[in-house]
Amino acid sequence: MLKRDIQFLKGVGPQRAKLFKKLGVETVEDLLFFIPRDLQRITNANSLTNLQDKEKVSLEGQIVETPFLKKVRNNLSFINTTISTGNGRVKIVIFNRPYLLNKLKVNSFVAIEGVYNNQYKQITVSDLKFPSSKSVAINEKTPESKYVPVYNSTEELSQKIIRQTIFAALTTIKNIDDSLPEEFRLRFGLHSLSESIRGIHLPVSEQHWHKCKNRFIFEELTVFQTAMLYSKQLAHNEIGIQQYIDNRTVEGFINNLKFSLTDDQKKVIGDILRDMGSQRSMNRLVQGDVGSGKTIVATVALLVAALSGGQGVLLAPTEILAEQHYKNLYPIFKEHKIEVVILTSSTKDKEKIYMKIQGGESQVVIGTHAVLQQNVEYKNLSLIVTDEQHRFGVKQRAALRAKGKHPDVLVMSATPIPRTLSQVLYGDLDVSMIKQMPMGRKPILTYSVSPQSREKVYEFIIKELKQGKQGYIICPLIEESEKVTGESAITYHSNVSKIFDKYKVGLLHGQMKQEEKDQAMLKFKEGYFNMLVSTTVVEVGVDVPNATVIVIENAEKFGLAQLHQLRGRVGRSSLQSYCILICHSNSETAKKRMGIMTSTTDGFRISEEDLKLRGPGEFFGIRQHGLPEFKYFNLLNDLSQVSKGKEAAEFLISKLQDERYAHIFSKISDFYHNYLN
Ligand SMILES: Nc1ncnc2c1ncn2[C@@H]1O[C@H](COP(=O)(O)OP(=O)(O)OP(=O)(O)O)[C@@H](O)[C@H]1O
Numbered sequence: 001m002l003k004r005d006i007q008f009l010k011g012v013g014p015q016r017a018k019l020f021k022k023l024g025v026e027t028v029e030d031l032l033f034f035i036p037r038d039l040q041r042i043t044n045a046n047s048l049t050n051l052q053d054k055e056k057v058s059l060e061g062q063i064v065e066t067p068f069l070k071k072v073r074n075n076l077s078f079i080n081t082t083i084s085t086g087n088g089r090v091k092i093v094i095f096n097r098p099y100l101l102n103k104l105k106v107n108s109f110v111a112i113e114g115v116y117n118n119q120y121k122q123i124t125v126s127d128l129k130f131p132s133s134k135s136v137a138i139n140e141k142t143p144e145s146k147y148v149p150v151y152n153s154t155e156e157l158s159q160k161i162i163r164q165t166i167f168a169a170l171t172t173i174k175n176i177d178d179s180l181p182e183e184f185r186l187r188f189g190l191h192s193l194s195e196s197i198r199g200i201h202l203p204v205s206e207q208h209w210h211k212c213k214n215r216f217i218f219e220e221l222t223v224f225q226t227a228m229l230y231s232k233q234l235a236h237n238e239i240g241i242q243q244y245i246d247n248r249t250v251e252g253f254i255n256n257l258k259f260s261l262t263d264d265q266k267k268v269i270g271d272i273l274r275d276m277g278s279q280r281s282m283n284r285l286v287q288g289d290v291g292s293g294k295t296i297v298a299t300v301a302l303l304v305a306a307l308s309g310g311q312g313v314l315l316a317p318t319e320i321l322a323e324q325h326y327k328n329l330y331p332i333f334k335e336h337k338i339e340v341v342i343l344t345s346s347t348k349d350k351e352k353i354y355m356k357i358q359g360g361e362s363q364v365v366i367g368t369h370a371v372l373q374q375n376v377e378y379k380n381l382s383l384i385v386t387d388e389q390h391r392f393g394v395k396q397r398a399a400l401r402a403k404g405k406h407p408d409v410l411v412m413s414a415t416p417i418p419r420t421l422s423q424v425l426y427g428d429l430d431v432s433m434i435k436q437m438p439m440g441r442k443p444i445l446t447y448s449v450s451p452q453s454r455e456k457v458y459e460f461i462i463k464e465l466k467q468g469k470q471g472y473i474i475c476p477l478i479e480e481s482e483k484v485t486g487e488s489a490i491t492y493h494s495n496v497s498k499i500f501d502k503y504k505v506g507l508l509h510g511q512m513k514q515e516e517k518d519q520a521m522l523k524f525k526e527g528y529f530n531m532l533v534s535t536t537v538v539e540v541g542v543d544v545p546n547a548t549v550i551v552i553e554n555a556e557k558f559g560l561a562q563l564h565q566l567r568g569r570v571g572r573s574s575l576q577s578y579c580i581l582i583c584h585s586n587s588e589t590a591k592k593r594m595g596i597m598t599s600t601t602d603g604f605r606i607s608e609e610d611l612k613l614r615g616p617g618e619f620f621g622i623r624q625h626g627l628p629e630f631k632y633f634n635l636l637n638d639l640s641q642v643s644k645g646k647e648a649a650e651f652l653i654s655k656l657q658d659e660r661y662a663h664i665f666s667k668i669s670d671f672y673h674n675y676l677n
Pocket residue numbers: 259260261262265288289290291292293294295296414438439540541542543545568572
């Protein structure tokens with residue numbers, strides 16, 4: 001019955017079935033699992049007198065007073081009238097839809113949704129439709145249901161039709177096989193599937209409805225988390241490379257550094273060495289805020305891999321960064337007789353490099369995606385360090401590992417995200433955190449100003465330059481454009497070069513040739529350029545500790561996490577650093593975002609706010625991130641369930657052999673094979 005086409009349901013037929021197909025609903029089962037997005041309280045005529053302030057209402061009735069239009073000013077008008085629902089009357093107000101006046105006739109029927117305002121004793125209408133008088137009459141006869149589900153609908157399929165069709169399906173189905181055994185449901189406080197399906201479509205109370213809805217969310221999340229956990233356990237059990245840890249050399253290397261490691265850095269290095277020294281493959285994520293010193297941690301891992309006779313790859317997100325790492329690591333490794341090569345798409349004489357890698361002559365390979373191309377063969381790849389910027393999903397991480405015989409994998413992330421979220425995104429990885437900043441760092445002082453204050457900003461920059469310090473100016477565009485507004489790096493560079501005429505100003509953007517980019521970066525690093533006007537190509541990882549000021553033009557155009565990354569280009573030494581956001585917008589959102597940036601430098605808080613403001617899709621580029629598209633679980637609203645979901649996943653794994661759990665395990669296994677394997 002569940003698999004039956006819905007066109008055979010009472011009152012459906014082929015025409016309507018077609019419309020449902022657009023919503024992804026084809027079978028009776030699809031219909032039952034077509035979960036409403038919201039719940040709305042239907043206020044029937046009897047309770048019109050009990051309306052609460054700010055209460056959401058949805059009701060149908062007849063217009064009983066001649067509507068009246070008032071124009072307050074050019075872009076503000078409203079229509080006032082009164083409707084009767086049969087047993088009571090209520091005033092309604094409709095803002096900024098003057099064209100409705102002609103349609104709102106006395107005695108005509110309307111269906112409205114809106115919010116009750118107790119002060120004015122009226123409903124502010126958000127949605128208004130003109131149903132037939134017949135349907136209104138039906139509604140008045142069924143006043144008992146206080147709540148109605150709200151579904152994703154289309155133009156042709158009204159809420160009412162969807163509700164009626166689901167009701168027809170519900171009457172044909174008596175019992176549905178539950179994928180979750182009672183033991184599990186009781187333990188995690190979930191309703192049975194039958195009760196959840198009924199409760200979600202025929203709500204009895206708000207609380208019960210949410211509990212029913214939660215059953216779907218929780219089951220989906222648990223299936224996902226169990227599959228991730230299972231994958232993690234499989235990887236753990238996989239025999240990987242047991243690397244030899246040359247403790248004396250590693251200690252000597254650390255003692256020779258110009259600085260002493262923070263406790264967090266030491267702890268993370270400890271985690272990594274334990275993983276690398278064990279028989280099992282390493283799958284570890286290191287999370288640390290911008291400038292917390294992740295590079296040195298990766299360097300130690302690469303050193304260990306090379307000393308142990310294997311090859312290590314450091315995969316950088318941009319060529320500029322690959323170049324920077326190469327310049328820093330080359331001399332360090334040379335002391336240990338370890339050969340480092342760089343391989344990016346603009347590397348000349350690639351064949352020679354390939355040979356060196358294949359022959360095992362080069363033990364450390366630094367580069368961009370080019371290092372993973374098919375024609376690059378490794379003699380003995382034992383460690384891959386990637387950046388979270390690569391947004392490798394679980395599947396791609398597995399493909400990476402196939403480049404060697406179960407090499408260890410280390411993922412570095414500069415976007416600190418809440419623990420619960422990282423459990424979803426990286427459930428298959430072990431996680432280490434660097435929370436401390438190196439000793440002696442002063443928090444960056446951040447200011448938000450309008451473009452009118454630019455003169456003052458320049459004066460401030462000159463003050464810093466006079467003291468021998470350096471600075472960045474970031475523009476959103478490379479060159480001026482007719483389509484997009486915003487400052488462009490090329491024009492800006494030519495303007496400020498005149499203003500800072502006593503200083504050298506460099507230019508950096510993504511359309512320059514690789515050699516020109518390298519030159520510009522090198523000249524800035526070595527202090528030849530005092531200022532660098534750049535696009536966001538410097539966003540990730542660029543490390544020039546002497547830079548103390550960063551000005552970000554059109555700051556309103558960037559996401560918070562991106563602004564935080566850009567700001568992280570300064571404050572990388574004990575010098576006091578400054579970030580000046582030039583905000584060209586007066587909008588509330590812009591103000592709010594600038595407010596967050598000026599009030600905190602805590603990457604965790606910023607990424608949480610960014611996630612809230614932009615939503616998970618934009619924040620992560622979910623698809624690129626390799627996350628599945630969840631049907632019920634929402635990355636933003638349901639994160640609080642993740643800890644419990646993890647507990648449930650662990651519980652489920654312990655029940656692998658239990659017959660009663662066969663149904664849910666077949667779902668987990670399907671998911672695992674489709675998504676993770
Ligand atoms: N324990 C430490 N004490 C002092 N300085 C340190 C310490 N660890 C790292 N540094 C220095 O701090 C700067 C930032 O370190 P690093 O480039 O590793 O940061 P990061 O975590 O990679 O930041 P980003 O995410 O911006 O790339 C570098 O100049 C590095 O040499």
